[in-house]
Amino acid sequence: SCPCRDDDGDTWSIPWKFESSKLEICFLSVSGGSQLHVSGSMEERHTTAVTETRLDHSYMGGNNYCLKPSIWSSPDGGQKIEIGRQIFCNRSLNMRNIVAVGFDMDYTLAQYKPVTFESLAYEGTIKKLVYDLGYPSELLDWSFDWKYMVRGLVLDKKRGNILKMDRHKYVKIAYHGFKELTKEEKVGTYGYTLVRDSFDEPDYALIDTLFSLAEAYLFAQLVDFKDKNPGKVATGTDYASMYKDVRAAVDLCHRDGTLKQMVAKDPSRYINEDASIVPMLKMLRDSGRSTFLVTNSLWDYTNIVMNYLCAPYSQCGDKSSKSFDWLQYFDVVITGSAKPGFFHEDNRANLFEVERETGMLMNTDNGTPMAQVGDIMPRLSLKGLSQTCRVFQGGNVAHLHKLLSIESSSQVLYVGDHIYGDILRSKKVLGWRTMLVVPELEREVDLLWEVRDSRKQLRLLRTERDKMEDQIHHLKWSLKFDDINPEEKQKLSVAVEELESKQDEVRLAHQQAQRKIHLKFHKVWGQLMKTGYQNSRFAHQVERFACLYTSQVSNLSLYSPDKYYRPSEDFMPHELGILPL
Ligand SMILES: Nc1nc2c(ncn2[C@@H]2O[C@H](COP(=O)(O)O)[C@@H](O)[C@H]2O)c(=O)[nH]1
Ligand SMILES: [Mg+2]
Numbered sequence: 170s171c172p173c174r175d176d177d178g179d180t181w182s183i184p185w186k187f188e189s190s191k192l193e194i195c196f197l198s199v200s201g202g203s204q205l206h207v208s209g210s211m212e213e214r215h216t217t218a219v220t221e222t223r224l225d226h227s228y229m230g231g232n233n234y235c236l237k238p239s240i241w242s243s244p245d246g247g248q249k250i251e252i253g254r255q256i257f258c259n260r261s262l263n264m265r266n267i268v269a270v271g272f273d274m275d276y277t278l279a280q281y282k283p284v285t286f287e288s289l290a291y292e293g294t295i296k297k298l299v300y301d302l303g304y305p306s307e308l309l310d311w312s313f314d315w316k317y318m319v320r321g322l323v324l325d326k327k328r329g330n331i332l333k334m335d336r337h338k339y340v341k342i343a344y345h346g347f348k349e350l351t352k353e354e355k356v357g358t359y360g361y362t363l364v365r366d367s368f369d370e371p372d373y374a375l376i377d378t379l380f381s382l383a384e385a386y387l388f389a390q391l392v393d394f395k396d397k398n399p400g401k402v403a404t405g406t407d408y409a410s411m412y413k414d415v416r417a418a419v420d421l422c423h424r425d426g427t428l429k430q431m432v433a434k435d436p437s438r439y440i441n442e443d444a445s446i447v448p449m450l451k452m453l454r455d456s457g458r459s460t461f462l463v464t465n466s467l468w469d470y471t472n473i474v475m476n477y478l479c480a481p482y483s484q485c486g487d488k489s490s491k492s493f494d495w496l497q498y499f500d501v502v503i504t505g506s507a508k509p510g511f512f513h514e515d516n517r518a519n520l521f522e523v524e525r526e527t528g529m530l531m532n533t534d535n536g537t538p539m540a541q542v543g544d545i546m547p548r549l550s551l552k553g554l555s556q557t558c559r560v561f562q563g564g565n566v567a568h569l570h571k572l573l574s575i576e577s578s579s580q581v582l583y584v585g586d587h588i589y590g591d592i593l594r595s596k597k598v599l600g601w602r603t604m605l606v607v608p609e610l611e612r613e614v615d616l617l618w619e620v621r622d623s624r625k626q627l628r629l630l631r632t633e634r635d636k637m638e639d640q641i642h643h644l645k646w647s648l649k650f651d652d653i654n655p656e657e658k659q660k661l662s663v664a665v666e667e668l669e670s671k672q673d674e675v676r677l678a679h680q681q682a683q684r685k686i687h688l689k690f691h692k693v694w695g696q697l698m699k700t701g702y703q704n705s706r707f708a709h710q711v712e713r714f715a716c717l718y719t720s721q722v723s724n725l726s727l728y729s730p731d732k733y734y735r736p737s738e739d740f741m742p743h744e745l746g747i748l749p750l
């Protein structure tokens with residue numbers, strides 16, 4: 170079945186499942202798992218990477234391997250934090266109550282560069298569509314605009330539409346492929362229904378991770394292609410089946426090495442460096458917190474990515490590609506976790522211990538090493554492992570709680586990028602505290618700052634427009650029902666006409682100002698967190714499920730590990746006119 174989840178997270182199945190018998194996967198099978206083979210030393214892979222970093226940290230120190238970013242605990246730390254790197258709070262969270270801080274890896278600790286990584290996914294998907302699924306070869310000439318799609322959009326699989334909704338699930342922007350729906354088409358399709366559509370799986374797909382941007386773009390391209398070239402698409406292929414093919418092809422790219430082999434060969438091409446990750450982990454650990462990693466990636470890939478992120482900042486010197494030094498920053502690492510299923514305590518998934526060198530999986534008795542039949546001692550003895558981080562695959566949250574000796578789930582803070590896979594279930598079902606990483610936020614707040622005067626202007630125009638509307642209604646009412654003489658009637662009619670023409674001017678000015686602001690953020694979809702005056706559906710989910718949210722995981726390094734995060738005051742509409750903001 171398809172990923173199935175509703176807005177409240179009540180119906181679910183494991184993400185990335187897909188229905189297709191057409192695509193098969195071919196693994197290099199070693200020790201029961203797929204292994205990545207990488208050539209080149211870590212040293213080679215790191216020498217050029219620093220220049221490509223997108224971070225604006227002020228580095229202290231000399232060479233690439235000894236970068237010391239300014240974090241909260243450094244002598245010059247604890248300074249004012251620029252808005253794009255602040256941590257925002259929806260629900261108060263006192264870090265003193267947190268005993269373990271967990272991290273997701275992909276798009277959380279490892280920020281992929283969309284221009285290279287998403288293009289890789291896009292190109293790999295196209296090849297599978299053409300060579301494996303029989304799509305026309307002209308798709309190979311298509312190109313990808315990685316800035317076009319944004320998170321929070323919803324794909325209407327049957328109709329071939331891409332939608333942006335507000336927090337009440339009203340469709341505010343709708344495109345068919347790349348063609349904008351007129352207001353009438355939009356209202357006709359999504360406005361008048363007897364039963365409100367839930368806009369969830371299976372008829373809709375949510376673009377809720379940065380991994381999905383390429384598939385959303387490709388879907389729009391295919392919709393356009395089918396409309397313009399009906400003869401070139403196999404008979405019986407409708408929009409929904411094209412979506413299914415794209416999903417299956419993307420899914421395979423993640424599983425068959427199309428993406429991971431390339432990233433493994435040259436991580437610096439695909440992943441941003443972040444010199445603050447190691448100091449942040451160290452600071453959390455020095456403060457007495459346990460740290461853990463729970464990722465859906467498997468061990469071989471996790472080790473490559475984490476080595477890339479941590480090795481240059483660990484110790485100056487040895488940088489072997491098989492180094493496991495980064496494990497010193499974690500108490501437990503769980504790979505292949507199959508989130509969000511991992512968060513269901515009733516999920517009976519086995520917990521395997523991973524032998525680091527070979528990637529071999531070993532049975533455990535709920536985390537306790539087990540001797541194989543014929544052996545006296547377990548292959549990995551508890552004694553030898555007690556000092557270091559243990560690596561597992563699978564299992565569920567109950568195993569993790571046991572391994573970390575967690576007494577209450579509210580003592581855990583988990584940082585992730587996927588509102589469904591990482592945040593919603595862990596928060597809603599378990600009661601873990603959550604922090605969502607939203608890299609788009611950095612640009613969004615910068616632009617908000619830029620347009621702050623225009624927004625004030627917009628609000629004034631809106632108030633003026635509404636006032637005029639009320640006046641017109643009142644005058645019209647008087648004209649219709651009040652007992653007035655013809656002379657007064659004439660006067661009122663003139664006043665109405667004047668007001669209506671002024672109202673048109675204000676309405677136009679308001680529309681233009683709104684459009685200008687919208688375009689500043691994104692030429693098609695506008696501001697990520699808003700649709701007009703309302704919060705977007707994405708913003709609504711962030712507000713409901715993420716206790717904290719921020720642009721980068723390492724922003725945690727800019728705050729005290731004992732910080733008491735407090736939310737800003739809530740305002741209801743009735744308070745806004747009374748309380749000065
Ligand atoms: N099989 C699929 N795997 C996918 C897809 N999209 C992403 N992914 C993989 O999931 C993990 C995410 O790891 P995490 O650290 O964020 O938990 C990573 O390995 C991705 O490659 C998909 O559509 N299908
Ligand atoms: Mg992730």
